[in-house]
Amino acid sequence: MIAHPTATHGLALQGKIAVPGDKSISHRALILGALSVGESTIHGLLEGADVLATAQALRAYGAEISRGADAVWRVNGVGVGGLMAPSDILDLGNSGTGARLLLGLAAAHGITSIFTGDASLRQRPMERVIIPLQQMGARFEAAPGGRLPITVIGTGRAIPIEYRLPVPSAQIKSAVLLAGLNAPGCTQVIEPRPSRDHTEHLLRHFGAEVTISSDDDGARRISLTGRPELQPQTVRVPGDPSSAAFPIAAALLVPGSEVTITGVGLNPLRAALLDTLREMGAQITEHNRRQDQGEPIADLIVRAGPLRGIEVPSERAPAMIDEYPILAAVAAFASGRTVMRGIGELRVKESDRISAMVNGLGALGVQVEELADGLIVHGHAGAAPARDGVRIDTEMDHRIAMSFLVYGLAAQGPVQVAGCEMIDTSFPGFVDLMTGLGARMEEAS
Ligand code: S3P
Secondary structure, X not given: OOOOEEEEOOOOOEEEEEOOEOHHHHHHHHHHHHOOEEEEEEEOXXXXXXXXXXXXXXXXXXXXXXXXXXXXXXXXXXXXXXXXXXXXXXXXXXXXXXXHHHHHHHHOOOOEEEEEOOOOHXXXXXXXXXXXXXXXXXXXXXXXXXXXXXXXXXXXXXXXXXEEOOOOOHHHHHHHHHHHHOOOOEEEEEEOOOOOOHHHHHHHHOOOOEEEEEOOOOOEEEEEEOOOOOOOOEEEOOEOHHHHHHHHHHHHHOOOOEEEEEXXXXXXXXXXXXXXHHHOOOEEEEEEEEEEOXXXXXXXXXXXXXOEOOEEOHHHHHHHXXXXXXXXXXXXXXXXXXXXXXXXXXXXXXXXXXXXXXXXXXXXXXXXXXXXXXXXXXXXXXOOOOOOOOEEEOOOOHHHHHHHHHHHHHOOOOEEEEOHHHHHHOOOOHHHHHHHOOOEEEEOO
């Protein structure tokens, strides 16, 4: 991986690619494999640092996990309730998903685990999972502000709870459901606004009883029957729509481009970026649409063309939460304003993504307004500016890094992005894949 590449406007992007496996599904497939008795196989697992950190933690809990020469991953699980006490600290690196989901798992086992992560992850709020997991009977010792490092003293007698999510977050939902797997009786999570449902799909796939219903106020209620005997399964991981967002954006912005991205997961609770881009005038067509293990998948053909700014409906946020950084970059090339509100959650991701985009775009010469819960980007109706000598700081955030590299591919001048090592957390091979399409991304000499 190049650490500080410069992205430069070049020829049109052309070609057919597949993006790496879905990060959310990859974490969950490993975790549920580790809780089944027998051998599960995972095809298309994302081999990014985040997911590898989860695999490593699950090994410390006693699961056997290996990668075959055929790139198929095999997980020999310990069964629900069967985790062993890890003999060392679990380091989840940059991964909020890994940390929060595994805290859920650890909370409902009568063992003690210590979790930490990198400087970015140690800044992120963990109270959001600690609160419900305490209600289930686990005890926690956290760094000030409810942050990592955290010691969790789990309970072998977890109490099933009914928990209403205070923020739409698939990580909180999944932490509670994973703890509920080892609680007798029915654990229920109520989501006023639905978040990605991969945990529910995969729990069913591995044989757990999960029912989904709608409350009188329209909230989504997920009910899980605890202590199932999970059966080992084969999981096929679709391409990650959040990773596909970057080549999609590049193909839209670099004039004359036409790029095909095969096998992209299009779960409706993930794919709202496509709706937004289409409202902006993007030409993105779906082909070979199919359903695999409950997840809709399609090949996408993306053609460059002019875009116009829109106001993104804030209720759409959970279904494109990780795509706002790249949308903000795209908006700088559209005509008119793009207004993004209701995304305060972006401030507690791998970085404060609202200020990272506002600062980076502003430094490059884009007129951008920061709001408490969003941002407004004033588009340039064509190539966006790239002020000389600016070096974008990615703040240990893979999606900020990729967003500005894509920006640089279509901007008026080259854009240098520092700290691109973090891209490996979710999209190993990103620079090679993009250069294979004709993109110019090179280490500055
Ligand atoms: C994820 C949920 C989202 C998302 C993250 C992955 C998941 O986080 O931003 O990249 O796999 O559950 P929140 O649960 O904090 O919204």
